[in-house]
Amino acid sequence: MPVTLTSLVSRYDLGLTLRTGRADLGVSWVHISDLVDPTPYIEPGTLLLTTGLSLGRTSRRWPEYADRLARAGVCALGFGVGLRHANVPEPLLAAAARHRLSLIEVSERTRFSSVVRAVTDELAAAERAEQTAAMESYRGLVRAALTPPSHRSVVTRLAAQLDAWVLLLSREGHLLAGAPEQARRHTERVRLELSRRRSWHAATFDIGDTRVTLLPVIRSARPAGVLAVGRLAPLSVYERGVVDVAVDLLSLGVAQAAELLDSERRERATVLSLLLSGRYNAARQTAESLGIPLPEGPVRLAVLTADAGIRGDLLEMLESERSLQIVSALVASDSRGRVVVVLPVVEGDVGVLQAMLSSLEGTRGVIGEAAEMTDLARVWPRIAAVADTVPSSGAQRLLTTRGVADMGLLSYVGDAEAKGWAFAVLAPLEGDEARRIDLLSTVRTYLAHNGNTEAASAALGIHRRTLVYRLGRAERLLGRKFSDPGLRAELWMALTVHDG
Structure with a gap:
């Protein structure tokens, strides 16, 4: 337990009384001085004991005195009464309260030496x-190793011991x-910080209120990885020793860990390849x-696909997702x-x-309908082909195969490109001559009624012969016949973009 003012005040034998300020402050040392300015001789966190001999009973220097102590980081002032001052001077009490300096009254019967002891x-x-806790932590890390x-x-052991989040990355950033579990959300931020530093040395940086300590893991005099430890409270001297022990233990196996990860990925890829090629029994046995x-x-x-540069992030995120591990999902990369x-x-x-893809920009994918494991080879080519066509600009990151079809062809074309193409297709129907007889509206209505001239002329409120005449004019301008299904399809798509 750290030494606090509370622990000192609570001791009946010391006869201490908290007059103002907080009692939960930590005490790093104790010092006795009656100097008017003792700050050159004390360090932050010190409990200063004084009888106030150098200052008068109603001295106007009390506010200045309290201000100096507060700025020097004195955790508390212990004022001994009964020698120079029968009571703690009121100006000192007021100044201490104003500067948020804790003040303890030391009774006349209490020797300063007793407080120091x-x-x-x-x-x-x-x-x-x-030290005892640190030694137990050392032993726990060795057992974990x-x-x-x-x-x-x-x-895992280090994170639990320090009540911190801990990440271990390979030299390549894997x-x-x-x-x-939630520690992996800091992976990209740690990678970014590593990319800014050209040398492999211990360093610290902040993520919000969390102080992150980076320590290189060295193997055979060469950097093999980096350990990142993030915690709100700073690490104590002994906790830093615990982290150093963890680094030493990890240095023995981080290179092997990277090789193990690559090996595990190759093994899962082998099983996946067997499943997708229809060799179900071989996949099961392997x-x-x-x-x-x-x-x-x-x-x-x-x-699932990802933009270049974050494919490794997507794979790592899925590999470490606990909910997928629980249901024995197979996660692997294809060729x-x-x-x-x-x-x-x-x-x-x-x-x-869907949630995982939404948390990582530049990712998208397709998921198929339910199938038996023995049918994966049959459905694989179709799903793989569809996955390569999912546009990165879509609002939804994960689509079903049916959802991809429902998106329509136009979703795969950029907005500017689609509008440019539609303008080119419809340009012959938007000239001055065409506008006089409203050819664009005529063609739109004709196509909307599936080429039925009776229904289209009725919808337009014109005679059927007038409609046939207009369609003939449109065919001459377009240079193609409406009997061509390709022309009808292109015009309808162009009108869809035009009207959108």
């Missing part, structure tokens, strides 16, 4: 307790381990021999760098992937 004894006890995979065990769990029952096949997920049909399965 109490503080030093408590500081020594606190140091011994912290003996639990495979050692790098993940050490990171996330090797993180704890607790997964069983490698210890890779596969989902049971009907499954969905999702193909083209896309991330493929085979997950069981459970409540909220689509929502999980």
Whole structure:
């Protein structure tokens, strides 16, 4: 337990009374001085003891005195009564309250040496307790290092011991381990900070109110990775020692951890390749021999893509997603760098992937309908082909195969390009001659009625022969016949963009 004013005031044998200010402040040392200005000889966090011999009973220097102590970082002033002053001077009390300086009255029967002894004894006890806790932390980290995979065990243990979030990244920036679960959301911010620093040295930076400590993990005199520790409260000296021990333990296995991650990814990719090629039994046997769990029952096949530069982030995010691990989803990359997920049909399965894609810009994907594992080879080509066509500008990141079809062809064309194409197609129908007889409206109505001249002329309120005449004029301007289904399709799409 740290030494606080509360622990000192609560001791009956010391006879201390808190007159103003907070009692929960920590005390790092104690000092005795009756100088008018003792600040050159004290450090922040010190409990200063004085009898006020150098200052008069009604001295006007009390406000200045209190101000000096507050600015010097004195945690509290212990004022001894009974020698020079029968009571704590009221001007001093008022000045201490104004400068938020805690003030303790030391009774006449209490020797300053007793207060000094109490503080030093408590500081020594606190140091011994912290050393004991640190030693237990060291032993806990060593035990964690003996639990495979050692790098993940050490990171998890360190996060719990420090009540902090901890990330371990490889030299290339791959996330090797993180704890607790939400720690991975800081991965990109840590990578960004690393990219700004050209040398591999210990450093600190802030994410909001959290102070983040970066420590290089060295293997054979070469940087092998980096450990990031984030916590609201600063690390104490002994906690820094705990982190140093963790770094030493990780240095023995971070390179192997990176190799293990690559190996695990290759193994999952092998099982996925067997499934997608129709070799279900071989995939099952391989997964069983490698210890890779596969989902049971009907499954969905999702193909997810990402912009260049964040494909690794997408894969890491899906690999570390606890909800996918619980249902034994298979997450792997295919030969083209896309991330493929085979997950069981459970409540909220689509929502999980949708939420994850929404949290990472530049990602999108397609998920198929429920199918048996033995049918994945049949549905794979169709879903893979559709995934490559999902526009990055879509409002929804994850679409079903039906949803992709419902988007329509125009969603795959940029707005400017679509309008330019529509203008070119409809230009012959918007000239001066065409406008005089409203050819554009005539063609729109004709197409809307599926080429039925009777219905179209009635809708326009003109004679059928007038409609046929106008359509003939339109065909001459367009250079094509309305009997051509391709022309009708192009005109309808152009009108859709034009009217939109």
